[in-house]
Amino acid sequence: MRRWAWWAAVLILSFGLWLAGVRPVLADSQQAAENPDYPGSAAAQGDSAAVADSTRTVNLATIVAEPPEIDMRGLDASDSPFIQSWDWEPKAGVAAEVRRIRYWGELGSTTRLDKGAMFNFTGGYSTEDYRKQDKNTVRKNANLTHNTGAALPLATSININWNLLEDRTVNSAGNANLNRNDTKRGSVNVSKRDVYISSVKHDFIVDASIVDQQGESQGQRIDSANTNLAAGWQAGVPIGWGVTFATGYYRAHGTGQDYLGDQAAPSSSDEDSLRAGVYYQRGLWRGYVTVKRSNFDRRYLDYNRNTNGLVDTTTAGVEKIVNELEQKDAVSYEWANQFALGPFNAGWLMGHDTGLHGYSRSGVGTRDRLMDQVTTDLSYRYADQDSFKVSFGYLWKWDDQLYRDATAPRGRQINKKRDFIWEWNQHLFSRTSLQVKYSESLSQDTAENQFNENDRDRLETNAAVRLNGDVGGKFRANMVFSWREVQDLSLRASRSTNNNIKETYEITPGYNWPLSSFISIQQNLLLSIQFTDYVYSDLPQVTREDDYNKRGTLTTKVTLRPSERLEFIVTNNYNARFNATRTGRDAAGNDKYRVDLEQNINTIDLAITYEASPWLTLEGATYRTKDEKENFGRNNQIVDNRSGEIWLGGTINKRWGSENPIVLSGTARKFHAYGPNVQESNKEYWDANLVLSWQF
Amino acid sequence: MSDIPWQPRFMAGLALACLGALSGCLFQPREAEPPRSGSEVVYLPRGEAINVWGNAEISLNAIDAPGWGDAVGGEAAGSSFRYIPDSQTQIDFPGVDWASWSREQEMSFINNFYNNVSAVVANLRYEDLDIGDPSGGAADWRFTYLIDVTDVSGAVTRYGGTCEVMLRLRGSFWYIEEWIDEEGASDPDTGAILPTMGSLRGAFASK
Secondary structure: OHHHHHHHHHHHHHHHHHHOOOOOOOOOHHHHHHOOOOOOOHHHHOOHHHHHHHHHOOOHHHHHOOOOOOOOOOOOOOOOOOEEEEEEEEEEEEEEOOOEEEEEEEEEEEEEEHHHOEEEEEEEEEEEEEOOOEEEEEEEEEEEEEEOHHHOOOEEEEEEEEEEEEEEEEOOOOOEEEEEEEEEEEEEEEEEEEEEEOOEEEEEEEEEEEEEEEEEEOOEEEEEEEEEEEEEEEEEEEEEOOEEEEEEEEEEEEEEEEEEOOEEEEEEEEEEEEEEEEEEEEOOEEEEEEEEEEEEEEEEEEEOEOOOOOEOOOOOOOOOEEEEEEEEEEEEEEEEEEEEEOOEEEEEEEEEEEEEEEEOOOOOOEEEEEEEEEEEEEEEEOOOOOEEEEEEEEEEEEEEEEOOOOOOOOOOEEEEEEEEEEEEEEEEEOOEEEEEEEEEEEEEEEEHHHOOOOOEEEEEEEEEEEEEEEEOOOEEEEEEEEEEEEEEEEOOOOOHHHOEEEEEEEEEEEEEEEEEOOEEEEEEEEEEEEEEEEOOOOOOOOOOOOEEEEEEEEEEEEEEEEEOOEEEEEEEEEEEEEEEEEEEEOOOOOEEEEEEEEEEEEEEEEEEEEEEEOOEEEEEEEEEEEEEEEEOOOOOEEEEEEEEEEEEEEEEEEEEOOOOOEEEEEEEEEEEEEOOOOOHHHOEEEEEEEEEEEOO | OOOOOOOHHHHHHHHHHHHHHHOOOOOOOOOOOOOOOOOOOOOOOOOOHHHHHHHHHHHHHHOOHHHHHHHOOOOOOOOOOEEEOOHHHHHHOOOOOHHHOOHHHHHHHHHHHHHOEEEEEEEEEEEEEEOOOOEOOEEEEEEEEEEEEEEOOOOEEEEEEEEEEEEEEEOOEEEEEEEEEEEEOEOOOOOOEOOOHHHHHHHHHOO
């Protein structure tokens, strides 16, 4: 009964607001729809959590920006018709792929009224059948939105929404499960922007909503009914030349009733956030300093959860359903700065972030975290194409956890990370340039008081030199030399057997040569060798042996365009690889290696595109692969696998009629594949996405 | 702009580059303890696709994060990782951005998971559903897996699912590029539908 009362309240409120049409002062529903930072945006109209998030992510700098463009259509048209336009757009489509087929239909309607007001309705239905599973999903939805436009002094949006999801799955053992979620939601969002009191600019927003959700999962009832009220305010004032102070506050409150399994209990939520910042753009400097604080308390009915936050199905003698209290408190500070002087540019970002997140009943208990970070960069552009840049990053963070019923915290899990990058771009000769990049990154994990054995360091070092050449704008060539070293080191004796250092050297030459208007050729070669040195491979308790792997890949692509409507692309990819393991060292100190594996993969691919008419393009492609592999060792094994695929299809974009056209658009392709790796369901299938739509 | 490379601006750039090079080797890792006898975690050669799936299981059982990293992308150029959860997980963790789940998220998840469990007993090949010979550097397989996780309180929770994994040969080694959890498996002891490993990822990402 109470749910019906809520729906009646929303409808009465909508009607009342509609009747209260007065002279327009400000309206910009379009702005709200398109600008995610705007308080009345779709993001700000979500559930209470989404509202909180969207408010937190509002860039306060935007409130001192230029006033938004206002859609003036209809504002002075006192003699204009009440209903200015009424458009309908039914659509239907099918989307098929290797895993599922989806059929869908949608009806959209937009009614534009006097004074910029608008009604927007969408309704949809879809059903998905899964090809590899016994699974079917049905979705139904309806959404009605009314924006009052300039009919009210406040920008007002009313939304009524219904979503239904039914997901039926029968697993491979034959056990069926139905996930059902039926959510109805009504909301009213009122906002007022650009209110000047003295020189201070203010924005206000109020959002009220009711949500009724009925669900079922694994035979358990999951229902809830909630009412939420949220309000936000933000203000900005210039406090000096190029300097603005901005602040904002948001608060939300919700109450309701939860039903989980056979239990029922009241629910509530309270959340607020406060932020303040100084934004500056003065002379050579620009940046901001901000501080944000947010927190929430939520009470709800939940399953009892283990220390990983998952439903506890195993512990005996505990309640399966509990009244949970979840609390979160977070504070962050940030300072970003950019300095530009002629060819020099310098910047930094410093951040400090802390938070506490706890549960009264979940095994997770309370989590505490902290993160400090600094990134700096310095660049010097001494010519159009010539520049040099250095950057450095530092991150230090930890999290700690006090599990429910534990007497002491677990200990801090600490992560420290440092990065260093330098880049040099230099023009060498006519149409020849050089790019050099070097980077180092060290990540260190430490468990305070060794509460686990997972302490480890990872040091990654990269160096790359790239040469680009361009002859007459036609022939383009490049060459890349790169070196990479990765040190993966676990610090504890129980984990350090696999500590290793990998070194990789690569050379990658390539060119692109358009021989004429109807033929072009492109070739790329990759030669690579990687050495893996196990740090403790010499110890008797370690069986790991050092190894190396080398490979070469040559890709050749020829494009033929015999006419403007016909195109052929032939691609060949030849890949050879060779793996070997170190078996010992001779008297002269030379390492001896044993060949483990040799493999050659050769793929040829042909693709054809033919534009049969302005609205129809026919396409097709085929590839064949030969995969030869020989494993050496005690069980010598030779494998020769052949596989391939062919697909045929097309792209269509056909319109019937000009004023209210019916449009058929999309692609459809039929695939046939063979080979030892092709699953039964992948041997033959459609990949299509076709849409039929009509506007009137 | 002159075409002569040894002009002053080029030399200035070269000097800055050399300065940058000299500043290399900035960071040094810490000294590790030599391994104890009997603590060796033996991974299989990654030149075979099936070994990489086996290594994921070895990593779980040994609670050894580097092994998981090597299985889901490692340091190979061009390698990537994508995880698609089953619908139960998507419903249970609606706030998680699964579409942008990458190797970085996967490694953050596995590090966090390993740091907060006492023991794991995993069988990633409880049932082979679709498993053919790899060909042309691709292996697309379906398995049913079971994982028993002992958390820090000593409680054991079982996870299990039917998944499709797509392994690809990138450079010299195979990697898991995509892991699709299709549905929860039935517990062989109780018959109940189990949560998939995606629920562990969801709980981590919801923190």
